[in-house]
Amino acid sequence: xxxxxxxxxxxxxxxxxxxxxxxxxxxxxxxxxxxxxxxxxxxxxxxxxxxxxxxxxxxxxxxxxxxxxxxxxxxxxxxxxxxxxxxxxxxxxxxxxxxxxxxxxxxxxxxxxxxxxxxxxxxxxx
Numbered sequence: 201x202x203x204x205x206x207x208x209x210x211x212x213x214x215x216x217x218x219x220x221x222x223x224x225x226x227x228x229x230x231x232x233x234x235x236x237x238x239x240x241x242x243x244x245x246x247x248x249x250x251x252x253x254x255x256x257x258x259x260x261x262x263x264x265x266x267x268x269x270x271x272x273x274x275x276x277x278x279x280x281x282x283x284x285x286x287x288x289x290x291x292x293x294x295x296x297x298x299x300x301x302x303x304x305x306x307x308x309x310x311x312x313x314x315x316x317x318x319x320x321x322x323x324x325x326x
Contacts, residue, residue: 271314281319
């Protein structure tokens with residue numbers, strides 16, 4: 201993705217600079233019209249902003265919404281996977297932290313932030 205962005209930036213810079221070059225003089229000494237270069241540059245800037253929005257900002261916003269939805273669906277008794285790769289069961293939930301019980305001996309209870317939860321698996325109802 202960085203490579204694609206670098207290539208696009210290089211191409212836009214080359215084309216944008218070409219559009220902003222001073223007008224060439226013709227053989228009779230009059231300057232040719234070159235006022236369209238600023239419009240071309242504005243179009244390129246708008247294209248880059250749209251590119252950044254659709255490839256960087258929008259997916260990040262979507263990921264934040266999915267994470268918020270994940271946190272809202274948490275409940276006591278859910279099995280969770282943490283960012284460190286540990287599986288556990290939620291035994292208590294507060295506003296920004298959860299207490300997760302690890303292992304089968306019921307003695308390893310660790311409070312952690314909700315952001316440390318990556319995946320939630322609901323217990324089977326049956």
